[in-house]
Amino acid sequence: xxxxxxxxxxxxxxxxxxxxxxxxxxxxxxxxxxxxxxxxxxxxxxxxxxxxxxxxxxxxxxxxxxxxxxxxxxxxxxxxxxxxxxxxxxxxxxxxxxxxxxxxxxxxxxxxxxxxxxxxxxxxxxxxxxxxxxxxxxxxxxxxxxxxxxxxxxxxxxxxxxxxxxxxxxxxxxxxxxxxxxxxxxxxxxxxxxxxxxxxxxxxxxxxxxxxxxxxxxxxxxxxxxxxxxxxxxxxxxxxxxxxxxxxxxxxxxxxxxxxxxxxxxxxxxxxxxxxxxxxxxxxxxxxxxxxxxxxxxxxxxxxxxxxxxxxxxxxxxxxxxxxxxxxxxxx
Amino acid sequence: xxxxxxxxxxxxxxxxxxxxxxxxxxxxxxxxxxxxxxxxxxxxxxxxxxxxxxxxxxxxxxxxxxxxxxxxxxxxxxxxxxxxxxxxxxxxxxxxxxxxxxxxxxxxxxxxxxxxxxxxxxxxxxxxxxxxxxxxxxxxxxxxxxxxxxxxxxxxxxxxxxxxxxxxxxxxxxxxxxxxxxxxxxxxxxxxxxxxxxxxxxxxxxxxxxxxxxxxxxxxxxxxxxxxxxxxxxxxxxxxxxxxxxxxxxxxxxxxxxxxxxxxxxxxxxxxxxxxxxxxxxxxxxxxxxxxxxxxxxxxxxxxxxxxxxxxxxxxxxxxxxxxxxxxxxxxxxxxxxxxxxxxxxxxxxxxxxxxxxxxxxxxxxxxxxxxxxxxxxxxxxxxxxxxxxxxxxxxxxxxxxxxxxxxxxxxxxxxxxxxxxxxxxxxxxxxxxxxxxxxxxxxxxxxxxxxxxxxxxxxxxxxxxxxxxxxxxxxxxxxxxxxxxxxxxxxxxxxxxxxxxxxxxxxxxxxxxxxxxxxxxxxxxxxxxxxxxxxxxxxxxxxxxxxxxxxxxxxxxxxxxxxxxxxxxxxxxxxx
Numbered sequence: 001x002x003x004x005x006x007x008x009x010x011x012x013x014x015x016x017x018x019x020x021x022x023x024x025x026x027x028x029x030x031x032x033x034x035x036x037x038x039x040x041x042x043x044x045x046x047x048x049x050x051x052x053x054x055x056x057x058x059x060x061x062x063x064x065x066x067x068x069x070x071x072x073x074x075x076x077x078x079x080x081x082x083x084x085x086x087x088x089x090x091x092x093x094x095x096x097x098x099x100x101x102x103x104x105x106x107x108x109x110x111x112x113x114x115x116x117x118x119x120x121x122x123x124x125x126x127x128x129x130x131x132x133x134x135x136x137x138x139x140x141x142x143x144x145x146x147x148x149x150x151x152x153x154x155x156x157x158x159x160x161x162x163x164x165x166x167x168x169x170x171x172x173x174x175x176x177x178x179x180x181x182x183x184x185x186x187x188x189x190x191x192x193x194x195x196x197x198x199x200x201x202x203x204x205x206x207x208x209x210x211x212x213x214x215x216x217x218x219x220x221x222x223x224x225x226x227x228x229x230x231x232x233x234x235x236x237x238x239x240x241x242x243x244x245x246x247x248x249x250x251x252x253x254x255x256x257x258x259x260x261x262x263x264x265x266x267x268x269x270x271x272x273x274x275x276x277x278x279x280x281x282x283x284x285x286x287x288x289x290x291x292x293x294x295x296x297x298x299x300x301x302x303x304x305x306x307x308x309x310x311x312x313x314x315x316x317x318x319x320x321x322x323x324x325x326x327x328x329x330x331x332x
Numbered sequence: 333x334x335x336x337x338x339x340x341x342x343x344x345x346x347x348x349x350x351x352x353x354x355x356x357x358x359x360x361x362x363x364x365x366x367x368x369x370x371x372x373x374x375x376x377x378x379x380x381x382x383x384x385x386x387x388x389x390x391x392x393x394x395x396x397x398x399x400x401x402x403x404x405x406x407x408x409x410x411x412x413x414x415x416x417x418x419x420x421x422x423x424x425x426x427x428x429x430x431x432x433x434x435x436x437x438x439x440x441x442x443x444x445x446x447x448x449x450x451x452x453x454x455x456x457x458x459x460x461x462x463x464x465x466x467x468x469x470x471x472x473x474x475x476x477x478x479x480x481x482x483x484x485x486x487x488x489x490x491x492x493x494x495x496x497x498x499x500x501x502x503x504x505x506x507x508x509x510x511x512x513x514x515x516x517x518x519x520x521x522x523x524x525x526x527x528x529x530x531x532x533x534x535x536x537x538x539x540x541x542x543x544x545x546x547x548x549x550x551x552x553x554x555x556x557x558x559x560x561x562x563x564x565x566x567x568x569x570x571x572x573x574x575x576x577x578x579x580x581x582x583x584x585x586x587x588x589x590x591x592x593x594x595x596x597x598x599x600x601x602x603x604x605x606x607x608x609x610x611x612x613x614x615x616x617x618x619x620x621x622x623x624x625x626x627x628x629x630x631x632x633x634x635x636x637x638x639x640x641x642x643x644x645x646x647x648x649x650x651x652x653x654x655x656x657x658x659x660x661x662x663x664x665x666x667x668x669x670x671x672x673x674x675x676x677x678x679x680x681x682x683x684x685x686x687x688x689x690x691x692x693x694x695x696x697x698x699x700x701x702x703x704x705x706x707x708x709x710x711x712x713x714x715x716x717x718x719x720x721x722x723x724x725x726x727x728x729x730x731x732x733x734x735x736x737x738x739x740x741x742x743x744x745x746x747x748x749x750x751x752x753x754x755x756x757x758x759x760x761x762x763x764x765x766x767x768x769x770x771x772x773x774x775x776x777x778x779x780x781x782x783x784x785x786x787x788x789x790x791x792x793x794x795x796x797x798x799x800x801x802x803x804x805x806x807x808x809x810x811x812x813x814x815x816x817x818x819x820x821x822x823x824x825x826x827x828x829x830x831x832x833x834x835x836x837x838x839x840x841x842x843x844x845x846x847x848x849x850x851x852x853x854x855x856x857x858x859x860x861x862x863x864x865x866x867x868x869x870x871x872x873x874x875x876x877x878x879x880x881x882x883x884x885x886x887x888x889x890x891x892x893x894x895x896x897x898x899x900x901x902x903x904x905x906x907x908x909x
Contacts, residue, residue: 027758223749224756226712230741231821232741232742235734
């Protein structure tokens, strides 16, 4: 039997370059590449900080001593003028209310920001979870099956992409309001959330599924799929064990880039008044209110605006870093 | 076939003033892990009218030298040192500098004048080298006008048409787009484009590797003819010693970025001084190699002759697998969503038998239906008509019947051509090799792992490779993993679809040696598919020749190679370099 040939053994790369990290899978290699990316690490840190703040919002609010719904400005004299504007400079910033108070209702801005972040993140993450599941299942299946299924899928995708999503959302909100909610009651919070998540997912899975379909179609032509068929593997084995591990990269990239999109879309909807209603704190609605009082109290607009900007920017940078790390060229 | 006389007479006055003088050339690529040297201190001269073969395995730095001569390396990521000096021929005008033009470190403006006019390049893949949106005539005319500013459109067009005629393409096809031409014609167009400005030096980087043997022969003949006629010096980059023997006056053998040996082709082929050259020359079987002998490899330049055990008499040559009048049609292009396209026949009525313990070689050019037959026999594709039998059992429905295919895959396994594509990059070697065991045997995880380790030892790797991923291996090692996977369930028939054509010659020799060892040891039957007649002759007991989906000739190895009956077989044999 031929012994391991000396000419080939030096080509066994990991032994030569990284004895400590042998047998790294492609994902582990991507992780290493990611860790070397300074922008990526910083943006990951910012994203984690945001997530942590959102998770710990009740705790932080308790330590801070304010909540997001109480009308401090109206209850405490000296905070708001009779016109409803903060008395103190810079939107009423003080040792008591660090980021000032809301004009009109007089709620605490910092507490609202913290809770608003929960709203954004909850909707974004829930939608992305649904999008990921639908997109992966549909994309991989269609890509593997092709034929008539593929033509049907392409048609459905084209229809969904042709839908004016924003107009649909604008129209949907009053419909739900009149159809499912009594005339005298408010739309319950869970319903507002569910509607938004459902609409975002209903349209959001299409791009992901199309990306994965294309990826799987090219993977399917690779010989390893045929090799799996040749050893007698079942269709399920091929889809879940051979194909799925190969589409993690496009999936991760798509998902990290989808989150900021949903956050901005949600803020835009709330700004237009069809997103999340009072009294649930929300960044988009804060900006909407800020635009109303911008001349008298510009500070109120700054905080939610900067928060969204930083959040979306860091998520986008994170997505870029993830894509770079997973790029096959950096993987060699 | 007659190697020694293939190259023409050496040009006169070769040593006087070289067309291309390379001195101490070093090229290194910058990577995140620091510079990686690709070429380290290579020097050679290329005389006017001379053909120099640059031979070496992949990664030896031969293409890097070719790119450096044109100054095509990206200066941001590549460091080029040493000197590459061009000495234009007297008549070609331009450069009055008697010292020639230095390419290394030359500004882009100088390089632009050099590229295409003084030094031209022929790439391996003609389809990539031509623009798909322009006609070949327009591309040729443009190549001419770039370096002849004062030439009118009409003149350029006439010149392009003349050049096309010169490379054997009717001028009437100047209006065709590249995809309308065959692979060989495309390569001719690329050659015409390289020669249209009468360069002093032509660099051909694996110009015929992607072509079938017969077309390769034609293109090489054409290149030699044109080269002799125009007196252009040619640097031919290849890993095929046969091509060098046919075309080159001198050869330079490269290994890991260094020149190993340089000399006249005849001398190096007959009596090379360096063992690496000897191994490289001997590793590729030719039509004169003793069939079934161990091939020399770089590690083992002088292998011990094989025990003649393989020659033992077989008691009963019972039929193991057979194709009976098999016809395969591919669905054609749909003209409308409702109507099916006209079916395209890939295999038309092939009848073949593989006896127990026998190796049948299936030979044919690309598109002849070889791989389709392999897939039909492996139960991956359903034949349109005809019967496929394994041990007398009809298996033609295996492609649509998962149970039948599972049963069949226990007996029949495939080894694929491309060791890079046939292993899933996201699964470890252990997972890859144990997959068939998990499907077909009741072994528990530990037993599967033991068997996988055993298989790796059997194919010349070691158990410590189990947790590795495919990207950590070289091409030859990957092909060994593919072989281990195919052997895992102890199949009776192995279908090897071009198992060595993607590998370097010396690795090819290793894998062929391994397959021959395994065949003897495990008493395997094999269907060995290849376009390389020499390899088939070396490896197979019987040979079937396929042409556009039809069998042209079937017979024992000696009958087919010594006394071919079909004219097509003779043509193929004549094309072998």
